[in-house]
Amino acid sequence: FGLxxxxxxxxxxxxxxxxSVTVTALPYAKKTLLSLGASYVWEGTGMKAYSDKEGxxxxxxxxxxxxxxxxxxxxxxxxxxxTKKKGNIITLDLxxxxxxxxVSLNAFISGDIKAVLPTRISVRYSTDGENWEDxxxxxLVETSGKLNRFTVTRPATVEARYVKGLTYAxxxxxTDEIEIWGADDPVESSVYAPLALPVGDVNTI
Numbered sequence: 001f002g003l004x005x006x007x008x009x010x011x012x013x014x015x016x017x018x019x020s021v022t023v024t025a026l027p028y029a030k031k032t033l034l035s036l037g038a039s040y041v042w043e044g045t046g047m048k049a050y051s052d053k054e055g056x057x058x059x060x061x062x063x064x065x066x067x068x069x070x071x072x073x074x075x076x077x078x079x080x081x082x083t084k085k086k087g088n089i090i091t092l093d094l095x096x097x098x099x100x101x102x103v104s105l106n107a108f109i110s111g112d113i114k115a116v117l118p119t120r121i122s123v124r125y126s127t128d129g130e131n132w133e134d135x136x137x138x139x140l141v142e143t144s145g146k147l148n149r150f151t152v153t154r155p156a157t158v159e160a161r162y163v164k165g166l167t168y169a170x171x172x173x174x175t176d177e178i179e180i181w182g183a184d185d186p187v188e189s190s191v192y193a194p195l196a197l198p199v200g201d202v203n204t205i
Contacts, residue, residue, distance in 0.1 A: 003188040007113075032183055034181060035181075036059060037059055039092070039093045039095075040093065042055075042091075043077040045077070048186055050174060057176070058092075058175065059092070059177070060177075064108060071087045071175065072090065073173065074088060074173060082200070085119075085168050085170065087167040087170065087173065088173045089166050090162045090165050090167070091162060093161065094160070094162070094163070099185065099186050100163065100182040101153065101154050101157045101187065104178070106147045115169075118150065119169075120139045121150045122134075123137070125162065125163050125164070126161065126164070127159055135158065138152040146180055156186075164179065164181055184202035
């Protein structure tokens with residue numbers, strides 16, 4: 001919970017006195033993982049040692065900690081029509097429309113399979129799988145050994161059942177998990193109002 005104070009002030013000639021303070025509790029939205037167990041479509045040629053025939057590895061909640069068998073890899077299959085850059089499109093189905101605020105994935109690099117690191121990822125979202133809106137883009141935000149993390153966030157939730165990520169990796173792309181985060185209820189952006197200027201002979205603080 002957050003705290004919000006509202007103050008009532010009275011003005012005298014040479015002083016300002018505080019008459020009352022009201023403290024109100026403001027609930028925060030709880031961040032929830034929405035993608036666990038979600039189905040997905042990932043086009044491309046799979047790697048035998050890093051196959052994902054069952055279509056489970058990217059949303060099973062199992063992360064790389066040294067065991068390469070949890071990693072899935074495929075060659076670049078798609079192309080961004082605008083930039084002409086190659087990569088992979090991975091489309092997740094959350095099963096129903098949910099309130100989404102963040103998409104995150106790990107890019108796995110290894111000399112054994114010659115996986116390449118994406119220059120960035122681009123994410124779009126849809127409620128019906130046909131009409132798509134831009135969610136955002138992410139460049140590399142965190143790296144740790146073989147794993148490199150990309151995260152796309154928004155200041156408010158959007159309604160989405162389908163989430164599509166394009167990895168700008170011209171070669172073999174490998175990952176262990178894709179996370180989609182959000183909230184049970186919609187979250188709106190904060191509204192910032194400009195400070196009003198005093199009009200006439202008015203005392204302001």
